[in-house]
Amino acid sequence: MQLFHAFWVGGLICTIGQILLQRTKLTPARIVVIFVVAGAILGGLGWYQQLIDFAGAGATVPLTGFGYSLSHGVMQEIETAGAIGILTGGLKATAGGIAAAVLFGFIGAVLFQPKLK
């Protein structure tokens, strides 16, 4: 059941992106940034947590989930460490994803050659 909810919620989030892509002049990079910012705001409001409880990876895999992780990490860290959590919590919570993207990006660039256009 969780797989099914992950499918349609994740698909729906991507569909919102597709509508923005086709019906506005926004570039993919801007849409990606909008999704992360939206996820961070919804995370701060506590709404995105409910979506994750319902849809699991359907909510965490889209980039709104990355934004949520930033805000969620900040709030969690404020609870345990106080005000410094405003600065440390976000990157702590997303460190794995960021480090993986940077490291695999580097390795990929070393191993693979650019495609000829």
Added chain:
Amino acid sequence: MNMTEQGKQDYKLRVSEVCPQTNLLSGCAKAFLVGGSICVLGQGLLNFYQNMGLDMQTASTWVSVTLIFFSAITTGLGWYDNLGKFAGAGSIIPITGFANGVVASAIEFKKEGFILGLGSKLFTIAGPVILYGLITSSLVGVIYYLVTMLGG
């Protein structure tokens, strides 16, 4: 030379004739199917990691790392770009799309050197995402801190 009102209208008509009309419905269906499938893959991995005894947060991080790894390989092989042509936002919005942006720009610019080519262009997509994500989450944090201070 000033374009007349009539000229502008003609131009718009010409543009709409020449540009391919992408069908919103089929674009959305493809984005839905591919985006949803990537999330199902993520959910399968999440279940797998949770069954290994990891808590939700750790398991989620492992899911992100695994998907980013797959994305890096398929980007290097050129497969992810083909998926992107078909799926549009269905391949951009998931975390695999983020990884694709990072890896693709790193590969593209390595010919400009390892420091200012690969090293800096790696962050072409990651930079804005991290910057604006951090700004937003820090603001959330400031508000959250003030509210809990005043309220608690």
